[in-house]
Amino acid sequence: MIPYGKHSVDEADIQAVVEVLQNQFLTQGQQVPAFEQRLCEYTGASGAVACNSGTSGLHLACLAAGVTVGDLVWTVPNSFAASANAARYCGADVDFIDIDPITRNLSVEALAQKLQQAKKRGRLPKAIVVVHFAGSSCDMNAIAQLTAPYDILLIEDAAHALGGKDKDGHRVGACHYSAMTVTSFHPVKSITTAEGGVVFTNDPYYESQLRLYASHGITKAPKSLPEGHENEPWFYAQQSLGFNYRLSDLHAALGLAQIQRIDTFIAKRLEKAKRYHKALSSLAVKRPVLDENSAWHLYMIEVVPAHRTRIFNALRDQGIGVNVHYIPIHLHPYYQSLGFSLGDFPHSEQYYNGAITLPLFPDLSVKDQDTVIATLGEVLK
Numbered sequence: 072m073i074p075y076g077k078h079s080v081d082e083a084d085i086q087a088v089v090e091v092l093q094n095q096f097l098t099q100g101q102q103v104p105a106f107e108q109r110l111c112e113y114t115g116a117s118g119a120v121a122c123n124s125g126t127s128g129l130h131l132a133c134l135a136a137g138v139t140v141g142d143l144v145w146t147v148p149n150s151f152a153a154s155a156n157a158a159r160y161c162g163a164d165v166d167f168i169d170i171d172p173i174t175r176n177l178s179v180e181a182l183a184q185k186l187q188q189a190k191k192r193g194r195l196p197k198a199i200v201v202v203h204f205a206g207s208s209c210d211m212n213a214i215a216q217l218t219a220p221y222d223i224l225l226i227e228d229a230a231h232a233l234g235g236k237d238k239d240g241h242r243v244g245a246c247h248y249s250a251m252t253v254t255s256f257h258p259v260k261s262i263t264t265a266e267g268g269v270v271f272t273n274d275p276y277y278e279s280q281l282r283l284y285a286s287h288g289i290t291k292a293p294k295s296l297p298e299g300h301e302n303e304p305w306f307y308a309q310q311s312l313g314f315n316y317r318l319s320d321l322h323a324a325l326g327l328a329q330i331q332r333i334d335t336f337i338a339k340r341l342e343k344a345k346r347y348h349k350a351l352s353s354l355a356v357k358r359p360v361l362d363e364n365s366a367w368h369l370y371m372i373e374v375v376p377a378h379r380t381r382i383f384n385a386l387r388d389q390g391i392g393v394n395v396h397y398i399p400i401h402l403h404p405y406y407q408s409l410g411f412s413l414g415d416f417p418h419s420e421q422y423y424n425g426a427i428t429l430p431l432f433p434d435l436s437v438k439d440q441d442t443v444i445a446t447l448g449e450v451l452k
């Protein structure tokens with residue numbers, strides 16, 4: 072089976088991890104700070120807080136933003152459930168903004184309308200979790216302009232997008248328009264630490280909150296401690312109810328080795344996306360917009376919804392490991408139990424009904440990609 076996504080691990084990656092195992096701290100050593108610094112250099116963000124998954128990163132971002140019971144957080148239905156779950160962990164209510172059928176990203180028009188309605192009803196969101204679907208950046212400039220009058224915090228879910236750029240050429244992770252940006256290092260993503268994630272921010276307050284919540288809410292920083300413990304080197308204080316969301320040094324060592332190759336990975340993804348774009352032009356499928364700034368996490372086509380299941384299963388039967396991204400979040404039973412129903416976000420639903428994700432990853436060979444293209448052509452006949 073040709074998988075839809077796959078990590079690329081080489082000998083240098085393996086050696087980096089083995090070295091930590093042989094010589095160093097397994098956790099809370101020097102690898103994590105070094106990885107964080109490298110991530111800042113790469114993106115241009117001033118702060119990066121590594122954590123043990125993209126999901127914990129989203130939770131940390133919501134915590135640092137002060138999202139709590141009674142607050143409202145918006146995101147899009149066309150994403151992994153974690154984009155919405157993070158706000159639920161904080162006890163907030165979640166609502167969704169529909170997508171644009173062309174970009175498959177948050178629709179700026181839908182956002183403008185929803186903001187008008189929310190203003191009339193007197194309940195605006197505290198934060199919006201913006202998702203850069205498949206690695207292609209949302210129109211951050213337009214989103215930031217729309218939300219600016221309302222003091223709404225923007226959190227970027229860039230789990231697909233590390234290594235990409237926004238429309239104005241800012242590196243994803245730079246937080247040019249947002250308070251915080253979260254990404255994931257799961258094996259199918261731009262680079263991997265096995266499990267892992269990071270939250271970027273340019274705001275020292277958010278950075279300190281992120282660090283606090285990622286480590287039990289505990290601090291040893293002298294300035295944050297109550298007075299009278301100057302001669303007690305063992306002393307620490309739990310300031311808030313935090314979590315253990317730390318990344319280990321083993322994982323960070325893998326990340327440090329991987330990030331050296333990120334631009335090569337993204338270039339290979341773009342090259343393969345271009346090959347698909349050209350080869351599929353004559354087939355009866357809707358292709359994604361060929362965004363040269365995208366990190367090309369996924370390559371999704373749309374087929375006639377009535378034929379999707381047949382086409383998908385035929386491809387799987389022929390050894391093509393296709394997938395579907397995403398079942399709209401509001402259609403999961405958990406979100407239905409919160410009051411959402413079929414028909415609430417028609418563009419996300421319509422997109423889902425025809426969507427098929429084709430294999431795309433840095434080491435996908437020309438031969439395997441040609442097999443995918445040829446098999447798709449056969450199956451569509």
Ligand SMILES: *Cc1c(COP(=O)(O)O)cnc(C)c1O
Pocket residue numbers: 124125126127150151153154202228230231255256257266267268
């Ligand atoms: C992968 C992913 C996450 C979660 O990342 P994990 O590291 O798997 O927890 C969140 N949002 C999106 C859009 C993702 O694709």
